[in-house]
Amino acid sequence: MASNKLQINLSATVPENLFDKRLDQCLAVLFPEYSRSKLKEWILAGFVSVDGEKIDTPRLKLKSGEEIVIDAEQEVQVTSEAQHIDLNVVYEDEHILVIDKQAGLVVHPGAGNHDGTLLNALLAKVPEIDQVPRAGIVHRLDKDTTGLMVVAKTLPAQTSLVEQLQARSMGREYEALVMGTMIAGGVIDEPIGRHATKRTAMAVREFGKPAVTHYRVKEKFRAYTHLRLKLESGRTHQIRVHMSHINHPLVGDALYGGRPRLPKNASEHFINALRAFKRQALHAAQLTLMHPVSGEEMTFKAPLPEDFVTLLKDVREDTKINGIDI
Known part of the structure; x- marks a missing residue:
């Protein structure tokens, strides 16, 4: 160290x-x-x-x-070594760095992931970021969630970004594919805390921390729904926990969705496509923040990754093949 x-x-x-x-x-x-x-x-x-x-x-x-x-x-x-790992940089200046995180990239080193993380990559890309706590990482995405993250390159920038997160003024919007057909959007206002028995999981708990998730329907399928979601808070696994709580867990989410639910009369191709998607179908699609120095409001967007686009195409085709008019 x-x-x-x-x-x-x-x-x-x-x-x-x-x-x-x-x-x-x-x-x-x-x-x-x-x-x-x-x-x-x-x-x-x-x-x-x-x-x-x-x-x-x-x-x-x-x-x-x-x-x-x-x-x-x-x-x-x-406490970590610099490692050269390819990052998809969406925006960078002397104060902040915005990336479109790929699936499979862990944000912080931890048990079972001592290196090969975003933090290791940041230390290599911006060596002076080692002077900022946690290498400037102010929020995180789960290992298999893709999409936008902002990183502070200086201590003042970190202070500003943390304050925006705490004040809930930083806008974060996601896209997800969930199980079941949802009729309309809504709001989930349920506190989240550590699961009573599963050490690595979270759950809706009476005395958990406040958590609010807004969602609206983008596209309905015969057995699934494509959603756009917006967070008011930023609890660990918030979208995954909230959607599971209302019985619409994310496709591919083994931790909160249980075994995959296969729709009736699904083709062999579609079944294989579902089984091949081995992560939760969740993508951080839009990020809005105030620049720490200029005060300018900035909005960044990241298109759905290729595997998510392919999954939506297969789900759409399954609905069409089975003659369902949604």
């Missing part, structure tokens, strides 16, 4: 409108690119000085014209 020291050097003069405000309140206004908790941590650690005097209390009242200096040292742990 390597350890990097990230040097933070900031300075500002207290303006008149912040006269008699507390130090922590002033810092939040003067340095909005850093989280309030991080600024308070720096104060308590003695990294902040006012007119040359080190201050370790957030409650100090300030006067206009006083000079604030922050000389902080942040330790960043680098």
Whole structure:
């Protein structure tokens, strides 16, 4: 394990409108690119000085014209090796990176996946990202879910993106193929927590964290439905758990859907196509965010991957062959 020291050097003069405000309140206004908790941590650690005097209390009242200096040292742990892995980059500048993640790519190293992850790939593509916690990864997609993810290349960008996620202002839309024919769209508002007996699974739990999923029907088939979904929250496995909860689990989702349900009179070709699709049919199709520095609203779109397009074609053909008019 390597350890990097990230040097933070900031300075500002207290303006008149912040006269008699507390130090922590002033810092939040003067340095909005850093989280309030991080600024308070720096104060308590003695990294902040006012007119040359080190201050370790957030409650100090300030006067206009006083000079604030922050000389902080942040330790960043680098526990993974850089590995060259092809990434589909949708957008990149000096602050953020947006990728269209492929199926099979794990986001973070963990049990059974010590390397070959998105984090390893980011360390190779953007070496300086090792100075950002978790290599700038602020949200994740499951291993076999495809689609859009944004990564912060700097600490201020990470702070902004995390705040957008927490404020639910970052828009994330998905496409999924679920089992059963759904008549109309709707909203699922059910809390999600760790499954009572399955360590790796989540479930709708009475005392879980709030989770809201909106969905609408894009196309109906005789035994399946193509959905567009939008998240208000971002719980682990949220779409997979919510759709299973209303008895419309995602096609290919062995964890939450159980054994594949084959429709009656399905052709051998269609049965083989379903069995060959060995992942959940879920794709992060659209991502909307405010750029951490410019404040510009940005929307990114990613087309369905080839295997998903082929699956929809086979499902559509199955409906046509069986003479069902949806």
